[in-house]
Amino acid sequence: MSGSGPGRRAASTACAVSLAAATLLLFGACASAGTSNTPPASVPATAPSSLPVSAGAVGAWGDTDDATAPSLSLAADGTLAGSDGCNRLTGRWEDEGGGRIEFDDVASTRMACEGVDTWLSALDDATIDGDTMTVLGDDDVVIGTLERTG
Template sequence: MRRLPMLTTTLAAAALLVLSGCSAAPAFTGTWSGTGENAPSLEISEDGAFAGTDGCNRMVGSGEVAEQSFEFGQFATTRKFCEGVDTWLSLAGSATVDGDTLTVLDADGAELGTLTRG
């Protein structure tokens, strides 16, 4: 009956793989960046804490994964005036991930912009 321990190990590994694939949080975690001068950037931790910049103002807060989106919740941000900087990230309400692209939406679900993983 040498097959039983090997079968048990294989089933346990398969279950772990399936269960780890169900966790949505890691899809959102990491560093996300825009392009160009004064580009926005955002870092999301596994516990939902996030910090970043809209290219001008710093922002910090805590959000949570809800189904297939990241809900930003309330966050603090500085309010400096930066001429010529599009501060769209400071209007974030939620975000979705598709591969290496984080699409940021406002509170009404309208797309504000995208950031790339890295």
Template sequence: MGTWGEGAENQPQLVLSEDGSLGGTDGCNRLFGSWEQHGDVVSFEEVGSTMMACPDVQTWLAGLDSARVYGDTLHVVNASGIEIGTLVRASE
């Protein structure tokens, strides 16, 4: 599925590996877990993160539950079904 977000300092990035594992950062904490894709919907499972406190960093990505892919944009949704942010496919 690839890398979403450019991974600049204090910016979120999500790496969805072909083996179903996920890794990345919410801009502060490291994220890890697994994912599955069904059509244009991506479901995230067993997601965990480190628990560092970082000032001036928006850590919305840590609240991910699922996502939808529209073109080169991943629309991230929380457990309540509310879109909490977007990530653009990173250039390879």
């Protein structure tokens, strides 16, 4: 019976321990390399962030409790999740300044739902004025509005 027994188990255990030790050393070296809060001289201290700069857009828009109503949730990390009332939406958003946001890399499921107006799936940009988000499609055409709900 080759392939099993105490000798094989010991070799397997030794291999697993070696792999775990190598992983710890690798992660330890990576963690210690990035402990300084001071940016390198080649990177300006005010390097632009890839995160949205306005917290005004962050939150829930539309009726997030009604699965048949259009809604968006914009997270502070620049991601979005939502529904056009039928299909799920995911993607990214970015603050363009002046109350305007741009939607990027938006993906949607493609379910057919009778009697549901799926206008939100055509989103491209939006403007925010107080608690109202005006959603724009191609060529800045208004396709709908969402009210802030959270």
